[in-house]
Structure formats: C-alpha cells, structure tokens
Amino acid sequence: MVRMNPASILELVFARSVGVRVYGLGAVALGLVGLAWGDFAAVWQPVPAGVPGRLALAYAVAMALLLSGLATQWQRSAKFGALALTALYALGVVLLHVPRVIAHPAVFVSWSGVAEQMALVAGGLVAYAGCASVPPAVAARIVKIGRLIFGVCLVVFGLAQRFWAYATAAGHFAAGIAFLSGVAVRPAAMWLTGMFVVFDVLVHAPTIFIDPHTHINWAANAINFALIGSAWVMAARAPLTTTLERIKCGSDNS
Numbered sequence: 627m628v629r630m631n632p633a634s635i636l637e638l639v640f641a642r643s644v645g646v647r648v649y650g651l652g653a654v655a656l657g658l659v660g661l662a663w664g665d666f667a668a669v670w671q672p673v674p675a676g677v678p679g680r681l682a683l684a685y686a687v688a689m690a691l692l693l694s695g696l697a698t699q700w701q702r703s704a705k706f707g708a709l710a711l712t713a714l715y716a717l718g719v720v721l722l723h724v725p726r727v728i729a730h731p732a733v734f735v736s737w738s739g740v741a742e743q744m745a746l747v748a749g750g751l752v753a754y755a756g757c758a759s760v761p762p763a764v765a766a767r768i769v770k771i772g773r774l775i776f777g778v779c780l781v782v783f784g785l786a787q788r789f790w791a792y793a794t795a796a797g798h799f800a801a802g803i804a805f806l807s808g809v810a811v812r813p814a815a816m817w818l819t820g821m822f823v824v825f826d827v828l829v830h831a832p833t834i835f836i837d838p839h840t841h842i843n844w845a846a847n848a849i850n851f852a853l854i855g856s857a858w859v860m861a862a863r864a865p866l867t868t869t870l871e872r873i874k875c876g877s878d879n880s
Contacts, residue, residue: 640812640816645862646859650707650855652848652854653855656845657689659844660687661685665841708756709750723740745776752776752863773811777801777804777805801815801817815858816861825850826847830850
C-alpha cells in the first residue's frame with residue numbers, strides 16, 4: 627500500500643489543472659443559477675430593472691458564463707475559457723459596479739461589490755497564465771498582477787466583516803497581507819480556500835435547504851463557489867514558499 631504524506635496530498639489537490647477547473651466550475655454554477663432564474667446572479671444585480679431586453683441579456687450572460695466555465699474543463703480550450711471569464715467579470719466591474727461607487731462613494735457596500743467581482747477577475751488572470759502558451763516571464767507578471775488584485779480584495783473583505791466575524795476579518799487581512807507582500811502566499815491561499823469552503827458548508831449551503839425557492843440563496847452559494855475557485859487557482863499558481871515544500875523540491879531534484 628502506497629502511503630502519501632500530507633505535503634504530497636496538498637500538491638495534488640492544489641495542482642494547477644485542478645485550480646483552473648474549480649475556477650471554471652464556479653462560473654458554471656453562476657451560469658446555471660442565471661438560467662434557472664432568468665435573472666442576473668447577485669454579482670450583476672446592479673443591472674437596472676428598466677434596461678431594454680434585460681431578460682434576454684440575463685440569459686445571454688448566464689449562457690456565456692456556463693460555456694466559458696465548461697471550456698476550462700478541457701486543456702485545449704482552458705485558456706479561452708479563462709480569458710472569457712476574465713473579460714466577463716471585468717465588464718461587470720466597469721459597467722455596473724464602478725458607476726455605483728462613483729455615484730455613492732461613501733457607501734461601503736458599493737466598494738465591497740467591486741472587490742467581490744475583482745477577486746473573480748484576479749482568479750481569471752491567474753488561471754489564464756496557468757494554461758496559456760505565453761513566455762514564463764509574461765506569465766509571472768500576469769500572476770503577480772492577479773495576486774496583488776486579489777490581495778487588495780481580501781483587505782476589503784476584511785473591512786466588510788462585523789462584530790461576530792472578527793476572526794474571519796483577521797483571516798482575510800492576514801491572507802491579504804500575504805498576497806500583497808508575496809510572503810507565504812501558497813499556505814495563505816490554501817487556508818483561504820478552506821475558509822471559503824467552510825463558509826459554504828456552514829453558512830451558504832443550509833440556506834438552500836431552508837428556503838430553496840429564493841434566488842439570492844442559490845446566487846450566494848454560486849458566488850461563494852466562484853470565490854473558492856479564485857482562491858484555489860491562486861494556491862495552485864503560488865510559488866513554493868514553505869520549508870517543507872523546499873525540502874521536497876530539493877529531494878526531487880537530487
């Protein structure tokens with residue numbers, strides 16, 4: 627019987643290909659929720675009700691998310707799926723959230739909406755760098771940009787926490803500092819992924835069982851799944867920084 631140590635198991639779980647696929651599955655979840663409800667997922671809720679063709683547009687966006695997310699599940703199309711998702715999430719920021727921030731700069735919810743969607747943009751950049759045929763130096767720069775964006779988003783998430791969630795806020799701040807400083811990025815990203823998974827199990831998933839007929843409950847689960855994917859792909863692309871990983875890397879090369 628072959629025994630695997632914890633470090634080897636983590637390397638398999640957070641492999642780059644796995645990270646890209648989980649990131650794409652988050653988009654699939656958002657797309658399915660949009661198709662099922664005929665409405666924008668919560669990250670696009672700022673779309674005004676009176677926009678001409680809003681229903682058709684909601685279905686089009688949902689289908690684009692679904693197809694782009696599915697594209698990331700195959701190696702040949704993964705880079706196109708990741709790039710498409712990056713563009714879709716970025717359009718949501720530019721067209722919907724930024725105008726709200728400009729109109730209501732003192733309302734923190736507007737800023738947290740930007741951060742939530744920018745975290746998905748950052749995940750898309752890192753996913754694309756992991757599967758596109760670009761020079762290593764270019765890929766490294768893309769990953770660094772995505773990591774810094776994600777770090778800023780985590781700080782905003784930490785500011786958004788309230789009283790009972792101080793521990794969660796501290797976790798977001800710590801992970802954000804790790805991403806922005808470039809120190810211990812991989813363990814921070816792994817821990818963050820686990821934290822988002824716990825959120826889903828303890829906070830978001832039960833709402834579906836309590837009230838399965840409410841759109842926002844499904845959308846919140848899909849958004850959290852998408853954030854799990856972003857954190858996962860960050861962990862998969864992070865450099866080997868822990869002592870244990872360095873030792874194993876050295877033994878593999880000897």
